[in-house]
Amino acid sequence: QVQLVESGGEMVQPGESLRLSCAASGFTLNSYVIAWFRQAPGKEREGVACMRVGDGSSYYLDAARGRFSISGDNAKNTVYLQMNNLSPEDPAVYYCPADPFVPDYGLEYYCKNPQYTQWGRGTLVIVSA
Secondary structure (H helix, E strand, O other): OOEEEEEOOOEEOOOOOEEEEEEEEOOOHHHEEEEEEEEOOOOOOEEEEEEEOOOOEEEEOOOOOOOEEEEEEOOOOEEEEEEOOOOOOOOEEEEOOEEEOOOOOOHHHHHHOOOOOEOOOOEEEEEOO
16 A cells, blocks of 8 residues: 655744655655645645655755755655755645656656645644744
8 A cells, every 4th residue: 555654844943944754655766756745724735846766866846946955765765855944935734745757757747746646644844933
């Protein structure tokens, strides 16, 4: 059974850092694309970053570029999102969907389109002074 479990969300102050984790089970990450999406209250779900664990390639959306870093640990079948310098624009529920990578689509497509079949339940990030 395919399962994705996000963790690591909590309340932090502006400027602080968090590392989110996405533990995958029921499949191996090597042939998949893993993304981080987020959804704030009243807003649409938006992509943050994504990667192909198999070759380590990654892509970041503008809101994340320069502050966030996505990485994967094949041995633990886990993907991480290191978030630095968090701002009041970052609070949301963060999700890590996954799908088999189809070479016809580039990583930018996977980062921007939430058309994934596998989703976790999310982890809540709050940024407040």
